């Protein structure tokens with residue numbers, strides 16, 4: 138069956154687009170679990186602000202997952218609750234946590250971009266436009282992850298460095314939350 142024949146009265150989503158969106162659902166679900174695991178490790182280690190930042194981030198990732206979930210079902214597809222396994226629970230340092238976040242967000246951006254590229258290529262402008270929100274979100278999340286990581290180089294991890302970094306992470310998070318709250322109004 139040719140792809141164009143799959144769009145019917147019941148569904149506006151092509152099967153391969155649905156597959157890509159389900160993969161993205163899985164990626165966002167995994168991001169949420171990954172950040173929750175990091176939040177727990179930071180909490181246990183006494184990095185209060187870092188853990189707060191990551192608990193909130195874990196919730197945001199679940200919201201990202203749910204947005205696509207509803208989009209797929211509303212378009213007549215079938216959103217699949219992802220299997221989430223293999224989440225890491227232990228980290229070597231606070232710096233490593235933030236390096237992993239940036240690495241992970243870059244991977245997510247690539248995945249979002251490939252869906253946007255696909256949607257444009259097949260002229261699925263509904264999905265193309267739906268994904269723009271994620272394009273903006275990824276740009277902001279990558280910037281935030283880079284700023285967070287820079288703190289380790291600027292402040293240094295010696296002496297009270299890690300404590301100071303944790304304080305600064307709290308401020309960074311506060312600013313980002315304020316910016317997204319004003320965007321939502």
Ligand SMILES: [Fe+2]
Nearest residue numbers: 165168198201
């Ligand atoms: Fe996300």
Ligand SMILES: [Fe+2]
Nearest residue numbers: 168242245278
């Ligand atoms: Fe993210």
